[in-house]
Amino acid sequence: MASPAKIAKQDLETLQGFLHCVSPTLVSKRNSKYFTALLQTSRDDFHKVICFCQEKQTSFAQASKNKTGVKLTNVKRSISYSDPSGFDILCNRSTTLEVVTLSFLPKVPPSSAKLTIAKVQRLGPRQTVGVLTAKILAPGSHNRVVNVNGSDLELQEFQIGDSSGHLKLSLWDQQIVQVEPQKSYKFTNLSTREREGRIYLSGTPSTTIVEIDDLQIPEFSELTDAEKLxxxxxxxxxxxxxxxxxxxKCQTAQNEFAGKSSVHRCIGCKLMQKCSSxxxxxxxxxxxxxxxxxxxxxxxxxxxxxxxxxxxxxxxxxxxxxxxxxxxxxxxxxxxxxxxxxxxxxxxTVEDKPDAADYQDKDTSNAPQ
Incomplete structure (x- = not known):
């Protein structure tokens, strides 16, 4: 009988393709650091990559930026919960990356293409939505503070819509103040979630929000969960x-911060950065x-x-x-x-109080001498 070590080694594979959508450093529920990417293994096949070796993030990101083909050795296939018909790819410290020439060309992943809300609603949970343009219809549920991996984050849900429909969008911390009701925005790098059988969207650490020209959309009478204040x-x-x-860069909360200095070294990614960043x-x-x-x-x-x-x-x-x-x-x-x-x-609360200028501007010709 083969030893567990040999069995594990036999499970390792070599895969080739183009890397796309390399994420910043993320932190799991068990406080393990990792990052994700997509590997295009053929003209139309894409697989999620999860790498638990933070040091490899730079080489993955460089290969994605340069659109060079790569060969990943010592990787393992895993069940994909977001794509049951496919598989995810797990990488660790033993995984190596080598630049190679491939027989197909890089292609924009479907998740990076611009989607409508109707198309988002047909996706499964934990799918990346690369680009979405939508209008903030109204705040949804009230603000609340949620503990995520030991850090308290502010969360608020909004109702968003386009010409194809509407759904809920959860935004976090600084993302909340980037939007206003009845204004339209271009969102990138959102992620789908599922609650009570319904798909909704959530902001991610790499989400960007840019205001755009007002979108003309129909009125939706069935909007619910208006905030009670x-x-x-x-x-x-x-x-x-x-x-x-x-x-x-890595979204790690800093327990101590060198505020009086112009630079600070992150306790997560260990990079020295300007305090203003x-x-x-x-x-x-x-x-x-x-x-x-x-x-x-x-x-x-x-x-x-x-x-x-x-x-x-x-x-x-x-x-x-x-x-x-x-x-x-x-x-x-x-x-x-x-x-x-x-x-x-x-x-x-502004009170209408007269000041010195009010008295100076008045006619004082009848004032007592």
């Missing part, structure tokens, strides 16, 4: 804002006094960023203490609370 007004008597940094998200705890009673609330990243953008004070986002001092000294605020008690929007 409560409006409170009061004074902020205490606040703590936390800033979290995440590597734009890291993505920043904010969360805060707010003490709001309403009708003489103090309430402790949580404010989301999207609410903080939207507020300072609307106030034309984005420069304050560079310093947490400046933001905190602004909220303490700016007077009364009106906040919108969702069903989880999160502040999803905050605005200043």
């Amino acid at each position: 409560s409006e409170w007004s009061g004074t902020i008597t205490g606040i703590q804002i936390l800033c979290k940094h995440r590597c734009a 890291y993505n920043k998200t904010y969360t805060g705890t707010v003490s709001l006094t309403k009708d003489g009673t103090d309430h402790t609330l949580t404010i989301t990243n999207s609410a903080i960023r939207s507020y300072f953008s609307e106030q034309d004070m984005c420069h304050l986002l560079q310093d947490v203490q400046d933001m905190e001092e602004h909220f303490i000294n700016a007077g009364d605020f009106s906040v919108l609370l969702n069903e989880d008690g999160l502040i999803s929007k905050i605005t200043r």
Whole structure:
């Protein structure tokens, strides 16, 4: 009987093709780092590649960029849950990559082509949607904070539509503040998910969002899950804002950040990068006094960023203490609370108070001498 080691070795294969869609570094539920790609093994056959050796990401990405044929040795086939008729390809540290000449030409993967919502709804779960143009019809479910691999991320669902239909789109953290209702966008590198038998879309670490000209689409009367909000007004008597940094290359959250330096080495991919290249998200705890009673609330990243953008004070986002001092000294605020008690929007309550200029502009000819 063959030993387990020999059996495992016999399972290894050599495959050839063109690499496409190499992802940034991802982190599994077991906190293992990996990246994905697509391998085009013939003119029309594409297979998902999962590589658990982060050091190979650069060579995979270079081969994809240069559209050179490759031979991957010491790889293993795996059952594909997204394509039951096909297979996935598993790579590890023993996998080698060699440039070769192939008898077919590279072709844009179907997942990288522009799709309509109707076509997305016919896909299975965990499929990549390369390009989609759609209109934000309305916010769906309320903001909530979800723990993903030990990090708290803000999540919000939106209803999006095009001329072929509509579905839900989940966006994360900074993606949330990149969109507005009734505006149209070009989305790239989305991923399909399935819930209760229905397909919906989710943003990924490599998703990009670009505003485009308004799309003319039909009205959809069956839209549901409108956000239920409560409006409170009061004074902020205490606040703590936390800033979290995440590597734009591997999406690893940084436990400590060298903010006073111009560069910082990522604890995930180990690359030294400019501090300004890291993505920043904010969360805060707010003490709001309403009708003489103090309430402790949580404010989301999207609410903080939207507020300072609307106030034309984005420069304050560079310093947490400046933001905190602004909220303490700016007077009364009106906040919108969702069903989880999160502040999803905050605005200043402006009072019509006369100032010195009002008195100087008035006619003082009849003033007492």
